Amino acid sequence: MEQSRAQFTLSQWLNWVEQMHPSEIDLGLDRIRQVYQRLAVDFGSTQLVTVAGTNGKGSTISYLSEILQAAGYRTGCYTSPHFLRYNERVRIGREEATDEQLCEAFRAIDAVREDVSLTYFEWGTLVALWLLARAELDVALLEVGLGGRLDAINIVDPHIAVVTSIGLDHVDWLGDDIEGIAAEKAGIFRTGRPAVCGADPAPAAIAATAERLGARLYQKGAQFSVQSADDGWQWQGLNPAGETVVYRQLPYPQLPFQNAATALQVLSLLPLAVDEAAIHQGLRSASMTGRMQQVALPEGRCILDVAHNPQAAELLAERLADHAGRVRIVLGMLGDKDAASVMQALQPLAAGWYLATLEGARGCRAERLAEQLAGPAGCFDGVLEALSAARAELQPDECLLVAGSFYTVSAALDALKMEK
Structure with a gap:
């Protein structure tokens, strides 16, 4: 690595990586997987949750993070894009990554990438994964940027994969067919592991992809559901053993409670104890910049x-x-x-x-x-x-x-x- 880059500030790193690849979006995992393997990122016992979808990704992650933190667990989040500071994209608990931490991660990636050209988003994904793996988390929550199957975050094998909703978006890259878009997003599912879908009704491609990949599918309207009432709302879903779990009189949150339903199904599948008091507290405190x-x-x-x-x-x-x-x-x-x-x-x-x-x-x-x-x-x-x-x-x-x-x-x- 050139001596000058070793001294880069965060803004200098961001300007440099933005100019390094000929296109802003270049779907595919070969380039980033090479560098990821060279980094030898090790998440140890951290539970990994990847979240894809047209809408609802950020609020689902916010619910999960707030509830898990209320239950005493150490969480980290990777989301994009940011609003005011690049640091917003990587959080440990409620703290954004510092400039120094981000620069250290950029240097680590640059030291091993050799001649591999990465997009701005691929650089950012590797930075986030490198920092989150070093934070010794209980749970890492990872937002998919575009699609799913070919998105940079799909180099990670999640313990639970989530698709929040399916709609027409990014049609230049994903096409204008709902079933095709659903299949792309379901590409984050993994064999033998839970896959949670909050779309209701869900395109047929969700179940078809889960069956083809051998993932255990939990769909809203089938394996889990919600019911609204004046004194709160009720959620019903399944735990890993297939047993019914019910939460009643849940508080209405600031963010869409339909995404909270998806988050609760994810929580029911994690090998972590979460009590109802933490769920109530997390639902009340979940919020996001730029969402209502x-x-x-x-x-x-x-x-x-x-x-x-x-x-x-x-x-x-x-x-x-x-x-x-x-x-x-x-x-x-x-x-x-x-x-x-x-x-x-x-x-x-x-x-x-x-x-x-x-x-x-x-x-x-x-x-x-x-x-x-x-x-x-x-x-x-x-x-x-x-x-x-x-x-x-x-x-x-x-x-x-x-x-x-x-x-x-x-x-x-x-x-x-x-x-x-």
Whole structure:
């Protein structure tokens, strides 16, 4: 390794690895597996849980992490992308990885990779795995970035594999067929090990792939289920012995409780004792940046949610309809997303649209978004301009919503943080 890289700061490492591979996305495991084997990463007795899905990955991981920590276990998480700091992607307990830890991991990978070219995401995955393995965890929770079968995280053999939901997203890479996308996501399943699916109904490819791979499938609506009630909600599922487990009068969480149901099935399959008090505490405390995140502004209430596909937008609209009233919507999206369907889902709530151009190769211009919207909208050069215009017109009985992409919410959070 060049002497200059040995002294890199975190921002220098990130800039360097971003330029190292000719494409941002390059699905396949051969390159990363070579480097992973050279690193000789050893997770020891750590339970590994991989989580794939169109939506719900982050909230499922948040539930698992909070409940396990409430029960006294040491957990670590790898998620992406980040909002304000790259460090957010790797957490031990509730602490983000430090710059020093991340730089040490980058140096370790660079020392063994030789001439193997890695994408930005592959570098980040190896960094996370190297750090989490050294943390001597009880459970490591690993989010799949794109698809499943060919995603970088699939170099790990999980003790439990999870698919949260299936929808049309990343169609340029995964195709526009639900069954095909489901098969790709189910590619994280492993022979003889539990596979949990929270999609209900689930595409037939989930069960077919589990059977082909010899995984033990636990599906929502079959092996586990939920029932809503005024005094809380009830969950019923199975433990590894096939015995029924029931939790009653569970508190409604901040995040979608359907994903909490998936998390509870995972917990029931882990070889760890978790009492109901820890489950209640974890459900109450689970939260995520950019998921129904509420911010109090001088002009009124603001909600930030990264909803960037039709499935997520429909869920967001359903939740907003219950308590938000009319909404002024700041929306910025990537060009490979189904913007028309996202806007259609949110349209019944809209008091006004403020469309923002996102920069970069994948960013979508505001004018292109406006072409797909049935009705008037303001077009702005960036998120900050759109946010400012929406705030200026926000009425006392209205809510401001920022949505459409991690990039949109990140820019808004950064602007609101600077104000403080």
